[in-house]
Amino acid sequence: xxxxxxxxxxxRLQEGESSSLNCSYTVSGLRxxxxxRQDPGKGPEFLFTLYSAxxxxxxxxxxxxxxxxxxFLHITAPxxxxxxxxxxxxxxxxxxxxxxxxxxxxxxxxx
Amino acid sequence: SQTIHQWPATLVQPVxxxxxxECTVEGTSNPNLYWYRQAAxxxxxxxxxxxxxGQISSEVPQNLSASRPQDRQFILSSKKLLLSDSGFYLCAWxxxxxxxxxxxxxxxxxxxx
Numbered sequence: 001x002x003x004x005x006x007x008x009x010x011x012r013l014q015e016g017e018s019s020s021l022n023c024s025y026t027v028s029g030l031r032x033x034x035x036x037r038q039d040p041g042k043g044p045e046f047l048f049t050l051y052s053a054x055x056x057x058x059x060x061x062x063x064x065x066x067x068x069x070x071x072f073l074h075i076t077a078p079x080x081x082x083x084x085x086x087x088x089x090x091x092x093x094x095x096x097x098x099x100x101x102x103x104x105x106x107x108x109x110x111x
Numbered sequence: 112s113q114t115i116h117q118w119p120a121t122l123v124q125p126v127x128x129x130x131x132x133e134c135t136v137e138g139t140s141n142p143n144l145y146w147y148r149q150a151a152x153x154x155x156x157x158x159x160x161x162x163x164x165g166q167i168s169s170e171v172p173q174n175l176s177a178s179r180p181q182d183r184q185f186i187l188s189s190k191k192l193l194l195s196d197s198g199f200y201l202c203a204w205x206x207x208x209x210x211x212x213x214x215x216x217x218x219x220x221x222x223x224x
């Protein structure tokens with residue numbers, strides 16, 4: 001069964017303390033890897049799509065990377081407003097119905 | 112630009128009562144539409160998706176149903192709610208097939224008592 005596993009479940013950082021979130025997946029024809037940000041009580045907000053190993057995408061303090069078995073979301077010099085839950089999702093075999101979401105990493109950035 | 116609206120934002124319903132959640136998308140035509148449920152400690156679970164008016168696919172057998180009466184309108188319904196239907200329901204749209212680039216509404220928090 002295709003699965004998406006995110007770690008850690010929760011992460012607490014001091015403002016300015018860089019770190020990375022991990023998303024690992026069991027491979028069954030990965031067609032795309034997606035990152036979302038979700039604020040409490042809100043719907044997820046789309047951040048990035050990665051299609052092939054070695055690909056990188058950046059947005060402000062966030063950079064997403066992809067290997068053959070996992071993806072990382074790097075957060076450089078985070079600010080309190082980066083606090084949110086970050087979700088990873090994978091499209092394994094094509095078709096919108098095949099997108100599988102991880103449980104997410106809850107990030108808290110302390111001033 | 113495209114926007115998605117979902118309502119109501121919160122509701123508390125007794126067991127056995129009916130349910131209707133609505134979602135509309137603006138600024139795009141013929142979107143793919145989705146209903147997800149998010150439970151604490153679990154990933155987003157796809158409930159229904161639709162590629163066009165009247166076309167509904169169900170992913171999980173359950174007490175819920177979905178309808179798409181218009182191109183940009185998606186409705187989630189139940190005739191009789193169960194306690195297990197409590198959760199955070201999210202409507203989303205995407206612009207094409209084979210994509211995980213989903214754009215979500217603000218969500219509807221349902222509590223069944």
